[in-house]
Amino acid sequence: MATSTASPQTQSYNHLPTTLASSTHPILLRTLEPEDNVAFAAILSDPRNTEHEAGSPPDHMELSVATGAIARMRDSAAAPTVVSAPEESGLGKVLSGPGRVNLAIVYLGGDAAGSVIGLGGFGSIKDLSRATGEPVADVAAEPFERVGDVGAMVNAEYRGRGFAAEAVRLAMEWGFAPAGRGGLQLDRITATTRAANAPMVRVLAKFGWEGRAVPAQGPEGKDELTYSMRADEWEARSRK
Numbered sequence: 001m002a003t004s005t006a007s008p009q010t011q012s013y014n015h016l017p018t019t020l021a022s023s024t025h026p027i028l029l030r031t032l033e034p035e036d037n038v039a040f041a042a043i044l045s046d047p048r049n050t051e052h053e054a055g056s057p058p059d060h061m062e063l064s065v066a067t068g069a070i071a072r073m074r075d076s077a078a079a080p081t082v083v084s085a086p087e088e089s090g091l092g093k094v095l096s097g098p099g100r101v102n103l104a105i106v107y108l109g110g111d112a113a114g115s116v117i118g119l120g121g122f123g124s125i126k127d128l129s130r131a132t133g134e135p136v137a138d139v140a141a142e143p144f145e146r147v148g149d150v151g152a153m154v155n156a157e158y159r160g161r162g163f164a165a166e167a168v169r170l171a172m173e174w175g176f177a178p179a180g181r182g183g184l185q186l187d188r189i190t191a192t193t194r195a196a197n198a199p200m201v202r203v204l205a206k207f208g209w210e211g212r213a214v215p216a217q218g219p220e221g222k223d224e225l226t227y228s229m230r231a232d233e234w235e236a237r238s239r240k
């Protein structure tokens with residue numbers, strides 16, 4: 001983690017690159033590199049990985065599309081988290097930060113050690129008004145929460161070994177960690193999944209989350225479950 005002082009009142013913390021190591025599973029999470037384009041295209045070209053995605057994802061992703069997507073993801077991840085001077089709590093307020101930080105799930109075991117076997121991290125991070133829940137245009141103008149949406153996708157050959165649950169846990173631990181310790185300092189983490197996606201529902205249930213049902217929107221819509229956890233709820237859970 002590189003640190004630079006943006007002004008005497010603010011601190012700025014970079015997230016590119018980030019690596020999150022697991023102490024329990026042979027995986028790590030890290031920010032995507034341009035060289036991940038082949039694995040990225042393969043992951044998103046596998047219909048077993050995209051069957052629960054909205055719309056009709058193409059069954060083949062061109063390498064150039066993967067290269068462009070990774071470049072955009074790296075651009076987003078390159079935005080530092082900027083924090084105001086520490087308040088009474090010891091933490092400053094996040095004034096701005098990345099709009100998403102996508103992470104590669106890397107397998108560390110066996111012959112395939114070092115392979116990217118899935119994707120995780122935060123596909124979107126938003127500043128939402130505490131009053132309306134809508135994105136705020138000006139963070140100085142009204143109280144807001146910084147909310148990250150966590151997700152996971154694991155290649156079929158590597159499923160059922162707890163990798164998705166560990167990838168979500170690592171991302172959440174990092175997402176809630178203070179910016180001064182390299183984290184994203186989020187106030188809340190959400191997740192959304194199709195109600196029919198039994199493996200993902202099972203993964204999210206492991207965090208004590210109970211999904212709130214959101215009925216299908218429109219004729220093509222599918223029932224979804226949304227999950228939401230505040231930083232203090234996560235901390236209380238981690239202390240147990």
Ligand SMILES: CC(C)(COP(=O)(O)OP(=O)(O)OC[C@H]1O[C@@H](n2cnc3c(N)ncnc32)[C@H](O)[C@@H]1OP(=O)(O)O)[C@@H](O)C(=O)NCCC(=O)NCCS
Pocket residue numbers: 048049050051052151152153154155158159160161162163164165166192193194197198199200202203
């Ligand atoms: C959802 C997904 C990430 C889970 O990956 P994984 O590495 O297999 O997850 P884990 O091993 O951590 O846990 C999976 C759990 O689901 C359970 N499970 C698997 N198939 C199931 C099914 N058909 N019905 C119910 N539970 C199921 C497993 O038994 C396991 O629970 P357990 O540990 O209590 O036994 C993976 O299936 C995937 O990539 N799916 C496609 C992408 C996707 O839909 N992502 C979610 C988008 S919101």
